[in-house]
Amino acid sequence: MSVIDISLLEQIRSLLEKQEPPAALLELTGDLQPYDLSNLLTNLDTAEQFLLLTALPPERSAETLGHFEPVEQYRFLDHLEQGVTAAILNQMSSDTVVELFSALHPLQTEQLIALLHEPFRRQIRDQMSYPENSAGSLATVGYIAARRWWTADQTLAHLRKVGSTTEFYSYIYILDHLGELVGVLSLRQLILADPATRLEEIMLQKLITVPADLDQEQAAQMVAQYDLTALPVISREGKMVGVLTVDDIIDVIEEEATEDIHLLGGSEPVETPYFKTSLGTFFRKRIVWLLVLFVAEAFTGNILRHYEVLLTQVVALSFFIPLLVDTAGNAGTQTATLVIRAMSVGEIRGGDFLKVVWREMKVGLTLALPMAAVTFLRAMMLGSPTNLGLTVAATILVIIAVSSTLGAIMPIIGKRLGLDPAVFSSPLITTVADAVGLLIYFQFARLLMGL
Amino acid sequence: MSVIDISLLEQIRSLLEKQEPPAALLELTGDLQPYDLSNLLTNLDTAEQFLLLTALPPERSAETLGHFEPVEQYRFLDHLEQGVTAAILNQMSSDTVVELFSALHPLQTEQLIALLHEPFRRQIRDQMSYPENSAGSLATVGYIAARRWWTADQTLAHLRKVGSTTEFYSYIYILDHLGELVGVLSLRQLILADPATRLEEIMLQKLITVPADLDQEQAAQMVAQYDLTALPVISREGKMVGVLTVDDIIDVIEEEATEDIHLLGGSEPVETPYFKTSLGTFFRKRIVWLLVLFVAEAFTGNILRHYEVLLTQVVALSFFIPLLVDTAGNAGTQTATLVIRAMSVGEIRGGDFLKVVWREMKVGLTLALPMAAVTFLRAMMLGSPTNLGLTVAATILVIIAVSSTLGAIMPIIGKRLGLDPAVFSSPLITTVADAVGLLIYFQFARLLMGL
Numbered sequence: 001m002s003v004i005d006i007s008l009l010e011q012i013r014s015l016l017e018k019q020e021p022p023a024a025l026l027e028l029t030g031d032l033q034p035y036d037l038s039n040l041l042t043n044l045d046t047a048e049q050f051l052l053l054t055a056l057p058p059e060r061s062a063e064t065l066g067h068f069e070p071v072e073q074y075r076f077l078d079h080l081e082q083g084v085t086a087a088i089l090n091q092m093s094s095d096t097v098v099e100l101f102s103a104l105h106p107l108q109t110e111q112l113i114a115l116l117h118e119p120f121r122r123q124i125r126d127q128m129s130y131p132e133n134s135a136g137s138l139a140t141v142g143y144i145a146a147r148r149w150w151t152a153d154q155t156l157a158h159l160r161k162v163g164s165t166t167e168f169y170s171y172i173y174i175l176d177h178l179g180e181l182v183g184v185l186s187l188r189q190l191i192l193a194d195p196a197t198r199l200e201e202i203m204l205q206k207l208i209t210v211p212a213d214l215d216q217e218q219a220a221q222m223v224a225q226y227d228l229t230a231l232p233v234i235s236r237e238g239k240m241v242g243v244l245t246v247d248d249i250i251d252v253i254e255e256e257a258t259e260d261i262h263l264l265g266g267s268e269p270v271e272t273p274y275f276k277t278s279l280g281t282f283f284r285k286r287i288v289w290l291l292v293l294f295v296a297e298a299f300t301g302n303i304l305r306h307y308e309v310l311l312t313q314v315v316a317l318s319f320f321i322p323l324l325v326d327t328a329g330n331a332g333t334q335t336a337t338l339v340i341r342a343m344s345v346g347e348i349r350g351g352d353f354l355k356v357v358w359r360e361m362k363v364g365l366t367l368a369l370p371m372a373a374v375t376f377l378r379a380m381m382l383g384s385p386t387n388l389g390l391t392v393a394a395t396i397l398v399i400i401a402v403s404s405t406l407g408a409i410m411p412i413i414g415k416r417l418g419l420d421p422a423v424f425s426s427p428l429i430t431t432v433a434d435a436v437g438l439l440i441y442f443q444f445a446r447l448l449m450g451l
Numbered sequence: 452m453s454v455i456d457i458s459l460l461e462q463i464r465s466l467l468e469k470q471e472p473p474a475a476l477l478e479l480t481g482d483l484q485p486y487d488l489s490n491l492l493t494n495l496d497t498a499e500q501f502l503l504l505t506a507l508p509p510e511r512s513a514e515t516l517g518h519f520e521p522v523e524q525y526r527f528l529d530h531l532e533q534g535v536t537a538a539i540l541n542q543m544s545s546d547t548v549v550e551l552f553s554a555l556h557p558l559q560t561e562q563l564i565a566l567l568h569e570p571f572r573r574q575i576r577d578q579m580s581y582p583e584n585s586a587g588s589l590a591t592v593g594y595i596a597a598r599r600w601w602t603a604d605q606t607l608a609h610l611r612k613v614g615s616t617t618e619f620y621s622y623i624y625i626l627d628h629l630g631e632l633v634g635v636l637s638l639r640q641l642i643l644a645d646p647a648t649r650l651e652e653i654m655l656q657k658l659i660t661v662p663a664d665l666d667q668e669q670a671a672q673m674v675a676q677y678d679l680t681a682l683p684v685i686s687r688e689g690k691m692v693g694v695l696t697v698d699d700i701i702d703v704i705e706e707e708a709t710e711d712i713h714l715l716g717g718s719e720p721v722e723t724p725y726f727k728t729s730l731g732t733f734f735r736k737r738i739v740w741l742l743v744l745f746v747a748e749a750f751t752g753n754i755l756r757h758y759e760v761l762l763t764q765v766v767a768l769s770f771f772i773p774l775l776v777d778t779a780g781n782a783g784t785q786t787a788t789l790v791i792r793a794m795s796v797g798e799i800r801g802g803d804f805l806k807v808v809w810r811e812m813k814v815g816l817t818l819a820l821p822m823a824a825v826t827f828l829r830a831m832m833l834g835s836p837t838n839l840g841l842t843v844a845a846t847i848l849v850i851i852a853v854s855s856t857l858g859a860i861m862p863i864i865g866k867r868l869g870l871d872p873a874v875f876s877s878p879l880i881t882t883v884a885d886a887v888g889l890l891i892y893f894q895f896a897r898l899l900m901g902l
Contacts, residue, residue: 031657035677066678159642169639170621170680187638188620192611206482224705226486227517227698229621229680246697247678253701254675257708258792264715265788265877266781274793275803282814286785290822293781298829300773305833311766318762318769322751322885325773330717330744330878334737337716341709342725352726363733371741378749382756426716426877427781434773 009043016044016051025055034060038067049076054084062091069276070103077112086115094120094141095248098127102137127242135219136212138252139233139242144172146199148182153195170229171243174203179239181207181232209234212241219244220252221346260344263420264337266293266427289427296431300325300438307442316384317445320392321438323378328399328437329430331367335360335407336429340421343411353412357405364404372397391448395441402440403433460494467499473506480507489518500527505535513542520727521554528563537566545571545592546699549578553588578693586670587663589703590684590693595623597650599633604646621680622694625654630690632658632683660685663692670695671703672797711795714871715788717744717878740878747882751776751889758893767835768896771843772889774829779850779888780881782818786811786858787880791872794862804863808856815855823848842899846892853891854884 008028015025029037037056041049041064053061053076065073065088073096077085089097089112097116101109101124113121123141130136144162146155155172172190174183183203193202208226210219210233223231223246233241259269268285270277304311311318339356342348348356375396379389407429411421459479466476480488488507492500492515504512504527516524516539524547528536540548540563548567552560552575564572574592581587595613597606606623623641625634634654644653659677661670663686674682674697684692710720719736721728755762762769790807793799799807826847830840858880862872 031655033659033677033679067676156642169637186620187642191607191638191642204482208484224698224701225518226484228484229697246680246701247675250675250697250701250704253704253708254796257704257712258796261708261712261715261788261792264712265784267785267789270789274789274798274807279810279814279817282789283817286782286814287818287821289785290778290781290818291825294774294778294822294825294829297774297777301770301829301833304770304773305767308766308770311769312763315759315763315766316756318772319752319755319759321769321772322755322776322889323745323748325777326748326878326881326885327741327745329881330741331737333716333878334718334740337712338718338721338725338733341712345705345709347725356725359730363730363737366730366734367738367741370738371745374742374745378745378752382752427777427784430777430780430881434777438773 009040012040012052013044013048016048016055022055025052026057029056029060034063035067037064050080053080053088058084058087059091061088062093066092066096069272070100073100074104074108078108082115085112089115090117090120094123094127094242095138097124098137101128102132130212130241133216134212135210135214135216135233135244136235136241138216138219138248139212139244140248141242143243144169145175145240146172146185148174148176148198148200148203150199151195152190152193152197152199152202155190155199156195172199173232173240173243174199175240181209181234181240183207184232207232210244212236216252217256217344218346220249220256223249224253225346256344259420260340260422263422264340264425266290266425289425293427293431296428297434300434303435303438303442310442310445314388314445314449316388317391317441319382319384320379321441323375324392324395324399324441325434325437326430327371327375327396328403328433329426331364331371331400332403332407332429332433333426335364335404336411336424337426339408340411340424343415343421356412357408360408361401361405364401367404368397368400371400387449391441391444394444394448395437398440398444399433399437402436403429406432406436460491463491463503464495464499467495467502467506470502476503476506477508480511485511485514486518488515501531504531504539509535509538510542512539513544517543517547520723521551524551525555525559529559533566536563540566541568541571545574545578545693546589548575549588552579553583581663581692584667585663586661586665586667586684586695587686587692589667589670589699590663590695591699592693594694595620596626596691597623597636599625599627599649599651599654601650602646603641603644603648603650603653606641606650607646623650624683624691624694625650626691632660632685632691634658635683658683661695663687667703668707668795669797671700671707674700675704676797707795710871711791711873714873715791715876717741717876740876744878744882747879748885751885754886754889754893761893761896765839765896765900767839768842768892770833770835771830772892774826775843775846775850775892776885776888777881778822778826778847779854779884780877782815782822782851783854783858783880783884784877786815786855787862787875788877790859791862791875794866794872807863808859811859812852812856815852818855819848819851822851838900842892842895845895845899846888849891849895850884850888853887854880857883857887 011028041052044052065076077089116124127137144159146158170187172185173181174185176182183200183205184207185199185203189202208231210222210231212233212235223244230243230245233244235241262269266289268288270281270285339348372393376389376393379392410429411424414424415421462479492503495503516527528540567575578588578590595610597609621638623636623638624632625636627633634651634656635658636650636654640653659682661673661682661684663684674695681694681696684695686692713720717740719739721732721736790799823844827840827844830843861880862875865875866872
């Protein structure tokens with residue numbers, strides 16, 4: 001599937017070495033996709049990388065760099081000749097530049113901003129005023145704007161004039177003299193229209209727009225739900241900021257899913273790709289939660305010491321401790337995971353909370369019954385006395401129902417408190433289920449075993 | 452953000468009730484997006500739903516139904532008049548029809564297939580021959596095909612002729628007489644081109660294509676990596692099957708992330724939205740893994756019974772059991788989650804496995820040291836004798852390193868065995884870590900406490 005092969009790499013290497021005129025290089029790389037060029041660049045050594053980026057037309061180098069992380073983009077841009085850096089930077093898409101600048105030290109950003117031409121520089125400064133990870137900072141400013149009284153033919157002529165430098169092309173946005181969006185037209189509709197038709201006669205006026213300060217996760221859900229290639233982003237003052245395109249949305253959806261998955265697995269989210277993340281970063285992201293969970297879990301020691309007499313009398317009680325606490329943790333984890341994912345993709349909303357808790361309680365109870373029966377059988381198999389078997393089974397019955405319900409309540413309360421529901425990770429739910437499970441266990445032991 | 456309001460709903464209700472001529476209804480709904488229409492439909496009662504779907508132009512009804520699950524699509528199509536059903540069905544996009552038919556009973560599918568016109572019926576049958584969740588079954592067949600010798604002007608004229616019925620429009624695909632893809636051209640390039648240019652002079656010939664039998668997850672990664680709006684799908688015989696569009700890809704990426712998250716949370720993946728899933732389905736998806744984990748976890752009972760004498764001698768040993776096994780489980784879960792997610796998004800590939808295990812072992816060891824120190828302190832705080840404190844700390848040291856390594860090895864071996872790595876859920880890793888942790892604990896107890 002990949003169009004990169006070793007022979008191509010070798011050909012490019014030898015061209016770069018011999019300092020051949022760029023024409024041969026363009027011929028060789030002209031048909032490659034930017035993503036393939038980025039893979040190729042990765043396989044060259046440092047000197048060759050700079051030669052290639054200098055030899056390619058700036059717009060090609062810009063697209064290629066778009067596939068790298070900000071840190072690497074900066075490494076390239078900082079080492080190229082200033083003229084080349086400026087040419088490439090001015091060809092990069094606005095959302096890529098904003099992401100790069102947000103990741104750099106302010107002094108580095110200032111150096112690079114100085115290389116931008118107006119009005120691109122002003123657009124970038126405007127976009128950087130939106131919070132990171134908002135729709136405004138993700139938007140692409142390179143879209144086609146038109147006026148309502150233009151005819152289809154006039155608009156096509158305008159496209160041919162500005163077209164080669166505009167990045168986003170599937171829709172034409174009709175703005176009034178204040179820069180407010182009044183209509184939208186797809187390129188398809190434009191082509192199908194009679195050449196003399198005015199845009200206002202055919203444009204769509206009921207618009208789906210994204211507020212610029214909306215969080216990227218919710219903006220991504222909007223694009224995904226409407227099945228559109230792009231949505232216009234509008235500032236609080238009603239002005240068109242740019243377009244949120246579907247390729248940016250895909251990255252957001254993957255990032256947000258990764259964030260949820262890491263949190264659910266009990267570590268802080270790691271934002272960089274696996275092999276580009278240092279071991280030190282992994283250590284920091286993991287040790288925090290390990291310690292938090294350790295402190296929470298340490299209370300189980302107090303609970304057990306509190307029941308030391310019971311444990312000394314019936315040492316067999318301890319045989320079931322890992323089984324009980326883990327089964328409770330598993331049931332709680334299942335609920336929390338299902339509920340948290342449904343919240344992330346917008347299937348569960350604010351008003352649904354009571355309904356969700358009630359549903360999960362019912363499912364929890366239904367799961368608890370067969371599990372209690374299995375637990376009783378297991379206790380008998382281990383040769384335990386009947387009252388111990390009943391104690392263990394009764395504990396499973398109650399604790400599965402309780403932890404399933406807790407698995408729904410905890411993320412919901414977390415969301416109300418403004419936390420990411422995904423912090424209610426399986427390790428955290430397991431920890432809570434452990435403490436609750438042990439308390440229930442020893443109460444049943446007292447009750448049913450006469451201790 | 453939503454353009455649906457109660458007054459609109461009431462207006463539509465009263466129009467439907469009075470059986471007004473459809474013109475008024477079209478006027479009222481003309482500007483709505485299909486997604487908004489689908490929300491509106493959900494808020495009507497059954498009789499009104501059928502009236503609205505009948506009154507709307509078939510292509511609007513088809514787009515609206517595209518936002519429903521197959522079960523609901525069938526409920527609508529089965530109850531509408533046959534002529535209306537046929538008209539709507541023939542306007543639905545091919546991937547939606549394929550998904551619907553794959554979800555139905557074969558007899559229901561046959562009834563609906565009979566309503567399709569040729570050549571759509573043949574295309575649908577062709578597409579259904581690809582495995583479910585493959586690129587071929589997801590592809591849209593409604594794309595624009597052209598010939599290499601057509602001029603730009605001719606092609607635009609062709610677009611105007613076929614355009615209104617074609618679904619996908621951003622690229623023009625140039626096929627030879629055997630139906631093999633020889634080039635591609637964006638609509639943008641077509642508009643910018645001189646009217647007399649032949650397509651073969653401007654088309655891109657080095658093509659990124661997706662094999663029709665490729666799994667949807669890998670196909671989605673390709674589209675995401677290349678940042679393209681669509682990729683052509685090619686059959687094993689080299690023929691063009693259709694195009695994989697970015698809106699289908701978004702759904703795939705969300706679905707695959709949901710599947711991973713559910714598995715990682717220790718339940719079978721639930722494919723339907725939360726509130727559209729019956730409690731019975733949740734029960735079935737969850738009970739399987741609860742039982743599997745219960746059986747695996749039950750061995751801890753045997754391990755503990757094996758060390759009954761030790762536990763009777765030093766009942767304080769049992770105080771640390773939940774803390775030890777859970778901390779081990781947490782470390783293992785962290786590693787497994789980070790590794791599994793990196794595998795899912797293609798950051799870790801087949802050849803990287805040894806490198807990954809080695810990295811995770813190093814991180815595990817680094818985490819183990821501070822955690823062991825904290826554990827020793829905790830044991831002292833509980834008033835344990837020093838040798839018990841050392842036993843617990845030594846166990847934490849070894850078990851965090853071991854379970855971190857296991858958290859990397861298990862999903863990797865699973866992948867080699869052809870399993871979804873995400874089945875190595877946090878509950879499963881926790882269970883394995885429990886058994887290993889207890890064995891290490893009692894060995895250290897014997898060694899350090901002279902038991």
